[in-house]
Amino acid sequence: xxxxxxxxxxxxxxxxxxxxxxxxxxxxxxxxxxxxxxxxxxxxxxxxxxxxxxxxxxxxxxxxxxxxxxxxxxxxxxxxxxxxxxxxxxxxxxxxxxxxxxxxxxxxxxxxxxxxxxxxxxxxxxxxxxxxxxxxxxxxxxxxxxxxxxxxxxxxxxxxxxxxxxxxxxxxxxxxxxxxxxxxxxxxxxxxxxxx
Numbered sequence: 001x002x003x004x005x006x007x008x009x010x011x012x013x014x015x016x017x018x019x020x021x022x023x024x025x026x027x028x029x030x031x032x033x034x035x036x037x038x039x040x041x042x043x044x045x046x047x048x049x050x051x052x053x054x055x056x057x058x059x060x061x062x063x064x065x066x067x068x069x070x071x072x073x074x075x076x077x078x079x080x081x082x083x084x085x086x087x088x089x090x091x092x093x094x095x096x097x098x099x100x101x102x103x104x105x106x107x108x109x110x111x112x113x114x115x116x117x118x119x120x121x122x123x124x125x126x127x128x129x130x131x132x133x134x135x136x137x138x139x140x141x142x143x144x145x146x147x148x149x150x151x152x153x154x155x156x157x158x159x160x161x162x163x164x165x166x167x168x169x170x171x172x173x174x175x176x177x178x179x180x181x182x183x184x185x186x187x188x189x190x191x192x193x194x195x196x
Contacts, residue, residue, distance in 0.1 A: 001040065002037055002040075003033050003036055003071065004033070005029065005030045006075055006078075006079075008022075008029075008078040011083065013083060014081060014082075014083045014182050015083070015178065015181055015182060016167070017167060017178065018166060020166055021163075021164070021167050024162065024166065025158075025162060025163060028074075029070075029071070029074040029075075029078070032067055032068075032070035032074060033071050035067040036064070036068050039060055039063060039067055040064075042060055043057070043060055043061060046060070065143070065144040066142070066143050066144045069144050069147075070143045073143060073158070074158070077123075077157070077158045077163075079184070079187060080155055080156055080183060080184050080187050080188055081179075081182045081184060082182060082183070082184035082187075083182070084184070085181075085182075086187075088105060088183075089185060089186075089189060090105065092189050093192065094188065094196075097192070097196070098135060101134065101135050102135075108135075108137070109180070111137050112124060112126060112137045112155070112157075113173075113176050113180075115137045115138070116172070116176050116179075117159075117172055117173060117176060118139060120139075121141070121142070121161065122139055122146070122160065123140040123156060123157065123158055123159060124137065124138075124156075124157040124159055125138050125140055125154075125155065125156050125157070126153075126154045126188075127151035127152065127153055128151065128152045128154050128192055128195055128196065129150065129151050129152075130150065130152060130195050130196075131150060133196070135154075136151070152192075152195045153191075154188050154191045154192050155183065155188050157176070157179050159172060159176075163175070
């Protein structure tokens, strides 16, 4: 199996994120796709050669989660952004669920932004747990640590420095504001409705 990098250049010109920042981010994403494919090739070869009991195989297998999740989280991140200013639908199923859990949209948004503003590198993610039918704002650190098993990522915000430093320096709060101005809520609602 080979993974193909997706083209997100349609996002160039999005409000508040410079062309240079986006191009750098796309290059980084392409690196995750490339490394995921390389690791799959190496792991497949080592399996065929009977080298699965080696420390090298173990470390490469551990690394696979980092590269794969880096690829997928970036795909989800880029695909939940839009230049078209698609507002949150207060009559949607997702809105009703957010209101049920958080009291109202504003409480949820405040909580999500607080998660995204925490110190450290990682991702702020709205996750839907299909078993409990609950929504959680979570922090994922280093791509491969902090995922909720079985959880469906709905809204993904990259808060690694590469996502904002060129444009915002260390001002993550203004980046988060910009992120919220560019969310494709139709995409988020579709993700939710596909699993709810």
